[in-house]
Amino acid sequence: MTNGRWTDGNTIELLENGEMFYPRVLADIERARDEVLIETFIWFDDDIGYQLHRAVIDAAQRGVRVDITVDGFGSGKLPADFVQTLTDAGVNLHVYDPRGSVLGFQTNLFRRLHRKFTIIDATVGYIGGINYSMEHVREHGPKSKQDYAVRVTGPAVDEMHRFCRDQVGRTHEPTRRGWLRRLRWYRPNPLKPARDAQVALVWRDNAEHDQTIEQWYYQGIAEAKREIIIANAYFFPGYRFLRALRLASQRGVRVCLILQGEPDKFYVRHAAATLYDYLLNADIEIHEYMDRPLHGKVAIIDGDWATVGSSNLDPFSLALNLEANLFIRDREFTMLLRERLVALMDTACRRVRRDSVPRQKGWRQIVRVLVFHILRRFPTWARIIPGHVKPIRRSGQDRLVPHDRKRLT
Incomplete structure (x- = not known):
């Protein structure tokens, strides 16, 4: 697919910090009918992490296809029972560059999966800098992070969906639905969305x-x-x-x-x-x-x-x-x-x-x-640092999930 193709007619909502981001994305996941696609650098087993954990398990149990890809460095310390309950429920958990530690130190330091995507039913998408952890809410304390993301509907979501689906393999093609655009159950966003925006995914x-x-x-x-x-x-x-x-x-x-x-x-x-x-x-x-x-x-x-x-x-x-x-x-x-x-x-x-x-x-x-x-x-x-291509491993399987070399690099 084309990197940086402009699309017209998108609605963009600015989400500032976890207090705006998490309620919106979790509400969309709870209403998912067909597919949830997530890429994130960090997923922690804290309060926010378990809210996502419950939401995607519930989605998988009602028949939604769930693919989540995490980075082997940023999310490399998830507990075994946390991961096992996901895979038992049918969630497809993928790990980018999974490696063990040496003397307690992680070795997968370079070429990390740092993207943050969440896409529901190929109709609504999120992208930005916010991971799934308590670090992005004020309740975390003085070390909580100031950050931004956007919620997108419109043709740009097609670009986001194609890109993320390519990373985990095109074994599933959801039927694009319009229901997420029509429903209004969300907590109102105090920041007014921009409509008919021109957007490019790069x-x-x-x-x-x-x-x-x-x-x-x-x-x-x-x-x-x-x-x-x-x-x-x-x-x-x-x-x-x-x-x-x-x-x-x-x-x-x-x-x-x-x-x-x-x-x-x-x-x-x-x-x-x-x-x-x-x-x-x-x-x-x-x-x-x-x-x-x-x-x-x-x-x-x-x-x-x-x-x-x-x-x-x-x-x-x-x-x-x-x-x-x-x-x-x-x-x-x-x-x-x-x-x-x-x-x-x-x-x-x-x-x-x-x-x-x-x-x-x-x-x-x-x-x-x-x-x-x-x-x-x-x-x-x-x-010149070697190792441009890193593997993605599906949790619970011994084999690597096959991918196109260029897409993974």
């Missing part, structure tokens, strides 16, 4: 589409005339991406970055901070989100271009992981997302100023320069 793999998401960013940045706002959890792109932002700023575009100020991983802020001199010298605004860890992967350009998805702007997402983003051309949706991001900057972010960036001296400056140049080249070097 994915990254380790074969012929290894730079596709990055290229779509480049095109949007190159065409920007007024404003670029990027909110990204793990921001350490290569030099070409940084140069594109600098050139946009030089031609008068306001460029704003929302990055982690209270990161969920100790090295995130230090890595991003190695870029601060370059970015500030280019008159690019840096806003550190201080309320809790930022996990979003979203951007808007000029009030009519937006993207929401799973791809960070770091070496893992740009050079190693399997990722997927929706790119959206719709003024109503883009302005809504802009409104939410500006509110974040105004109420929960700290603006990084030149005088607040400590000057590094001596060996610290040498180390910082070395780290910057090593990491900025990493997306290129990472392509």
Whole structure:
């Protein structure tokens, strides 16, 4: 299928954090009649994980075909009884790159399945950065994550469904139904949906589409005339991406970055901070989100271009992981997302100023320069790491589930 084909006539709902996302997706799964397709990096055996667990078991027991693919690193510690009850109920659970641990450490560190899809009856789809875990709800505490996803109906769901069904094999083709569009049992979304939006599904793999998401960013940045706002959890792109932002700023575009100020991983802020001199010298605004860890992967350009998805702007997402983003051309949706991001900057972010960036001296400056140049080249070097193709194993079976080599990479 074509990577990045625009479709018209889609309805897009912005879902901010787990409090909006989980009630919507679980309600859709509870009404599924024919098929549930899920891809996720993380599925934990916590309260949210068990809500999904019950929902898909119930669906399978009433005759719905359920295929769930999880990453062997992100979801590698699910308890045996958790998995067994799924397979006993008829849920098809697939694991991308399943491996054991060595001395308690996981060995499947690179080329992860990082996409997040949920598709019900080939009629409604979800995509974004939200996994299935308590980490995405405020109840989790100060380490809960700020994140985004979208609920989609319309022709774009056909693209999402074909892509996800290809990953697990076309042994099942559901009859497309219109019932999910008509029913109105859901909790009202306080964020108004955008209708008749133009949408393209864009994915990254380790074969012929290894730079596709990055290229779509480049095109949007190159065409920007007024404003670029990027909110990204793990921001350490290569030099070409940084140069594109600098050139946009030089031609008068306001460029704003929302990055982690209270990161969920100790090295995130230090890595991003190695870029601060370059970015500030280019008159690019840096806003550190201080309320809790930022996990979003979203951007808007000029009030009519937006993207929401799973791809960070770091070496893992740009050079190693399997990722997927929706790119959206719709003024109503883009302005809504802009409104939410500006509110974040105004109420929960700290603006990084030149005088607040400590000057590094001596060996610290040498180390910082070395780290910057090593990491900025990493997306290129990472392509020589072996093992582009990773297996997907169906739980409860000794054999690997056959797949097309290009689709899995």
